[in-house]
Amino acid sequence: MNSPMVDKSTFLEVDQQEEILFIKLNRPEKRNAINDALILALEAVFSTIPAGVKCAILHGEGPHFSAGLDLSELRERSVVEGLHHSRMWHRALDRIQFGTVPVVAVLQGACVGGGLEIAAACHIRVAEQTTFYALPEGQRGIFVGGGASVRLPKLIGMARMADMMFTGRVIQAEEGVPMGFSQYLVEEGAGLAKGIELAKRIAQNAEMTNYALMHVLPRIADLGQSEGLLLESMMAAIAQSSPEAKQRLSDFLEGRAKKVGE
Numbered sequence: 705m706n707s708p709m710v711d712k713s714t715f716l717e718v719d720q721q722e723e724i725l726f727i728k729l730n731r732p733e734k735r736n737a738i739n740d741a742l743i744l745a746l747e748a749v750f751s752t753i754p755a756g757v758k759c760a761i762l763h764g765e766g767p768h769f770s771a772g773l774d775l776s777e778l779r780e781r782s783v784v785e786g787l788h789h790s791r792m793w794h795r796a797l798d799r800i801q802f803g804t805v806p807v808v809a810v811l812q813g814a815c816v817g818g819g820l821e822i823a824a825a826c827h828i829r830v831a832e833q834t835t836f837y838a839l840p841e842g843q844r845g846i847f848v849g850g851g852a853s854v855r856l857p858k859l860i861g862m863a864r865m866a867d868m869m870f871t872g873r874v875i876q877a878e879e880g881v882p883m884g885f886s887q888y889l890v891e892e893g894a895g896l897a898k899g900i901e902l903a904k905r906i907a908q909n910a911e912m913t914n915y916a917l918m919h920v921l922p923r924i925a926d927l928g929q930s931e932g933l934l935l936e937s938m939m940a941a942i943a944q945s946s947p948e949a950k951q952r953l954s955d956f957l958e959g960r961a962k963k964v965g966e
C-alpha cells in the first residue's frame with residue numbers, strides 16, 4: 705500500500721491500495737467546491753492512472769460530495785473565456801468517463817451543479833441516505849457547463865433535468881434511485897465500504913469487458929440501430945476471441961467458475 709498523496713494546492717488526495725485507486729475531493733470547509741485547479745487536477749489524475757490499478761473510487765471528504773463549481777471564481781468572463789472554461793470541464797470529465805479504468809462514485813450530502821456533473825461522468829454511483837441532487841445553475845442565472853446536458857438526460861431523462869433547472873427542485877437519495885441518479889443506496893457512512901465491494905468485483909472482470917462497457921457501450925447507445933448492432937457484433941467477436949474469455953468459458957463448463965448470483 706502506498707501512502708496517500710495530498711496536493712494542498714488542489715485539494716485532491718490520491719491513494720492507491722492494490723488494484724483500487726482512491727481519489728478524494730478534500731476541501732470540506734468549502735463543501736468540496738471545484739475550482740479551476742481542482743478540475744485540472746482531476747483531469748491529470750484520470751489521465752495517468754498507475755499501472756496495476758483496475759478500478760477507481762471517487763469520493764469526497766466531509767458531509768458533502770461536492771457543492772459544484774467554486775462560485776467565488778466566477779467572474780466577468782468573455783464569451784470565448786466562458787467557452788474555454790466549459791471545455792476544460794468537458795476535457796476533465798471525459799477523462800473520467802473515457803479513461804482507462806471504471807470509476808465508482810461514492811456520494812453523500814450535496815451532489816449539486818458541477819458535483820452532479822462529475823458524478824454523472826462516473827460509471828457507477830453509490831449514494832448514502834444523506835445525498836441530495838440539484839442543479840442550482842437555473843437559480844444562479846447560468847447554464848450547466850460540465851457536460852450535464854449530455855450525460856444527465858441519459859441517466860434521469862430530459863424532462864426531469866429541465867424540471868430541476870426550471871424549478872430548483874431538490875431530489876433526495878431515496879427517490880433518486882428509481883429515477884436513475886444512483887444504482888445503489890446505503891446507510892449514512894456505509895458508502896465507501898459499498899464502493900470498495902463493487903470496485904473489487906469490477907477489478908475481477910476481463911479487461912476487455914471493462915473496456916467495452918466504458919468505451920463501446922456508450923458509443924453504441926449514441927448510434928442508430930443498424931450501426932449499433934454492427935458495432936456490438938464487432939465488439940462481441942473481439943471479446944470472445946481473447947485468451948482470457950476462452951479460459952473463463954472453460955472454467956465455467958468444467959465447474960470451476962461461480963454460477964450466476966454466487
Ligand code: 1HE
Nearest residue numbers: 733734735737771772773774775776814817818840849850
Ligand atoms: C462555496 C460553495 C460553492 C459552499 N462555491 N464556495 N453550487 C451551488 O450553487 C451550491 C452552493 N452551496 C450551497 O448551497 C451550500 O453550501 C450547501 C447546500 C452545498 C452546503 O450547505 P452548508 O450549510 O453545509 O455550508 P455553507 O455554510 O453554505 O458553506 C460553507 C462554506 O463553503 C461557505 O464559505 P465560508 O467561507 O463562509 O465558510 C460557502 O461560501 C462555501 N461554499 N458552496 C464556493 N459552490 C461546470 S459549471 C457548473 C456550474 C455549477 O456548479 S453552479 C452550482 C454551484
